[in-house]
Amino acid sequence: QKEVEQDPGPLSVPEGAIVSLNCTYSNSAFQYFMWYRQYSRKGPELLMYTYSSGNKEDGRFTAQVDKSSKYISLFIRDSQPSDSATYLCAMSLLGVKETSGSRLTFGEGTQLTVNP
């Protein structure tokens, strides 16, 4: 069983829809959570970075962490065709420098298409 599970999709929505992307994880020691966006033929770029349970908002994006359920979400409001990409969740342990705290465990990524 993978440590981080993410539905690969593909997910297709109309422009303006609210998108919900999710990851579940099995290791309760994960403490830091990230969302990356990856456009076709490009590297992943950091979208959101959160620590602890709760919500974090940045423009049209909201990251939500529920540690009790081991579940994280990314919401995209008023989705645009330019949001079409693969979204990867990532998480890390609360660790010391150099080893465990520096490594990220990634979900497989969800491919999103926003149709005009």
Add this chain to the structure above:
Amino acid sequence: DVKVTQSSRYLVKRTGEKVFLECVQDMDHENMFWYRQDPGLGLRLIYFSYDVKMKEKGDIPEGYSVSREKKERFSLILESASTNQTSMYLCASSRGQGNQPQHFGDGTRLSIL
């Protein structure tokens, strides 16, 4: 902004060749990483380095080696390329304090014929 630059976007090599992939970052980051990305398998860590000349194996180090002689540069070496090493290779860097987000380059799509 952090910039991670990978030397080649596309590379075609033959089986048995020794292949070098180069990565340079401009933010004085202590940590550097090499991943490969394959459909259905996601991102898998090959090696990472937390300091000059220091390295640690990731999840799939077999068939690969790395070199970090300078802080800003991290090289991935395929000692004897095989067709199952055809993949997208991504380099990343992060600050050394732990639990820092990683910043990625745009990848090298490597084909081994």
